[in-house]
Amino acid sequence: MLEPAKDVFADRRRRFMERMGDRSVAVFCSAPEVVRSNDSHFDFRQNSDLWYLTGFEEPDTVLVLIPGHDKHPVVMFVRKRDKDREVWDGPRAGVEGAKERYGANEAFLVEELDAKLPELLEGRDRLFYGLGLYADRDRRVIHALTRVRASARRGKRAPREIVDPSYVLHEMRLFKTPAEVDTLRRAVEVSADGHVRAMQTTRPGRGEWELQAEVEYVFKRGGAKAPGYTTIVGSGANACILHYVQNSRQMEAGELVLVDAGAEVGYYTGDITRTWPVSGTFTGPQREIYDLVLRSQQEVIAMSKPGVPWTALHEKAVEVLTQGMVDRGILAGPVPKAIEEKTFRAWYMHSTGHWLGIDVHDVGSYYDAPEEARTLQPGMVFTVEPGLYFAPDAPGVPERYKGIGIRIEDDILVTATGHDVLSKGAPKEPHEIEALVGTAV
Ligand code: GLY
Numbered sequence: 017m018l019e020p021a022k023d024v025f026a027d028r029r030r031r032f033m034e035r036m037g038d039r040s041v042a043v044f045c046s047a048p049e050v051v052r053s054n055d056s057h058f059d060f061r062q063n064s065d066l067w068y069l070t071g072f073e074e075p076d077t078v079l080v081l082i083p084g085h086d087k088h089p090v091v092m093f094v095r096k097r098d099k100d101r102e103v104w105d106g107p108r109a110g111v112e113g114a115k116e117r118y119g120a121n122e123a124f125l126v127e128e129l130d131a132k133l134p135e136l137l138e139g140r141d142r143l144f145y146g147l148g149l150y151a152d153r154d155r156r157v158i159h160a161l162t163r164v165r166a167s168a169r170r171g172k173r174a175p176r177e178i179v180d181p182s183y184v185l186h187e188m189r190l191f192k193t194p195a196e197v198d199t200l201r202r203a204v205e206v207s208a209d210g211h212v213r214a215m216q217t218t219r220p221g222r223g224e225w226e227l228q229a230e231v232e233y234v235f236k237r238g239g240a241k242a243p244g245y246t247t248i249v250g251s252g253a254n255a256c257i258l259h260y261v262q263n264s265r266q267m268e269a270g271e272l273v274l275v276d277a278g279a280e281v282g283y284y285t286g287d288i289t290r291t292w293p294v295s296g297t298f299t300g301p302q303r304e305i306y307d308l309v310l311r312s313q314q315e316v317i318a319m320s321k322p323g324v325p326w327t328a329l330h331e332k333a334v335e336v337l338t339q340g341m342v343d344r345g346i347l348a349g350p351v352p353k354a355i356e357e358k359t360f361r362a363w364y365m366h367s368t369g370h371w372l373g374i375d376v377h378d379v380g381s382y383y384d385a386p387e388e389a390r391t392l393q394p395g396m397v398f399t400v401e402p403g404l405y406f407a408p409d410a411p412g413v414p415e416r417y418k419g420i421g422i423r424i425e426d427d428i429l430v431t432a433t434g435h436d437v438l439s440k441g442a443p444k445e446p447h448e449i450e451a452l453v454g455t456a457v
């Protein structure tokens with residue numbers, strides 16, 4: 017189930033090429049390997065678009081799609097087989113593997129890119145290429161384009177337009193097929209299991225890093241290659257730092273801890289946040305803020321169905337949170353003024369969600385036209401993640417709320433009639449959380 021069949025990729029390429037139209041050519045490149053230290057690299061992860069179209073996981077890869085080409089509509093440039101390197105790094109597909117197993121009609125060594133790319137671009141009017149991602153690849157593609165232009169005197173045609181492929185391809189990625197939903201569901205379930213384990217193993221005195229280890233242990237055991245993004249474990253005031261990833265503090269009794277973590281399984285990632293009391297019981301002020309954030313989240317989820325404008329979700333969260341803050345003397349009212357003047361942004365400074373899929377902040381536009389929000393449609397998957405963050409020195413905030421940071425984040429699939437909360441395996445009702453925290457230590 018988690019290894020998409022080869023024809024899944026072939027089908028995606030076919031659909032993309034139909035949308036490109038004849039007289040076009042597309043070029044996609046793998047991400048470069050990045051040094052972590054001396055001669056060690058960060059874990060390599062394939063560029064999401066290249067993976068979506070090929071399932072190919074090796075670095076130094078270029079995919080060229082040439083719709084309507086009578087001999088080779090699909091061309092790949094790949095690393096050469098190398099007995100010595102393969103002893104160290106594992107097998108490579110090579111040109112034969114690219115053709116036999118990844119659907120290339122023609123394949124070359126990546127070293128041949130400069131020599132071969134110009135002729136693949138020749139005679140096509142539009143080049144679909146995402147400029148600006150990888151500087152070295154940009155240089156090579158532009159070089160190839162320049163070489164075809166130079167041969168125009170000999171009657172060759174060079175592409176006249178460079179088109180960002182994301183308008184077509186990312187629109188496809190935004191709508192998940194049933195098979196993609198299955199994989200995403202699995203990734204989110206594993207993510208939820210990690211959160212449950214982290215709740216069970218929380219107690220005062222443990223390190224934030226230990227919760228990170230618990231979460232990621234469950235992810236790996238559940239089939240994740242890695243977390244889909246760096247795990248956030250923020251205890252106490254660290255919960256108010258939105259992308260806190262140091263995870264280096266010991267948790268203390270009476271505090272909350274916020275965990276934002278998602279497992280990437282089969283190239284799709286979950287993205288879940290839960291916030292719970294380190295010693296197993298919310299204090300009064302913590303519970304007040306928790307209930308407010310939870311209610312805003314539930315109201316947003318409840319309205320999620322086809323036809324609802326994307327921006328209405330954030331507006332609803334802002335409305336509920338702002339009302340709650342005005343009621344508690346955290347923000348000056350009246351509510352419409354606080355919303356109009358955006359004073360709520362001091363304590364709710366991010367948006368309420370994003371698309372979710374192969375990338376944690378997945379691709380796909382949020383607007384049909386400038387100022388015109390698109391509406392939810394079946395097959396879209398997105399997060400709902402309201403939060404409130406009152407740093408210890410938050411000006412004007414009543415003392416009892418200072419140092420409280422809370423976010424609650426779920427992953428939502430839009431269905432034909434409404435929605436499905438994929439992350440329901442991670443408890444969020446206060447009594448469920450309180451019953452779980454610390455039960456495994
Ligand atoms: N974990 C990143 C986010 O929630 O958007």
Ligand code: MN
Pocket residue numbers: 287370399401425
């Ligand atoms: Mn998120």
Ligand code: MN
Pocket residue numbers: 276277287288289425
């Ligand atoms: Mn998150």
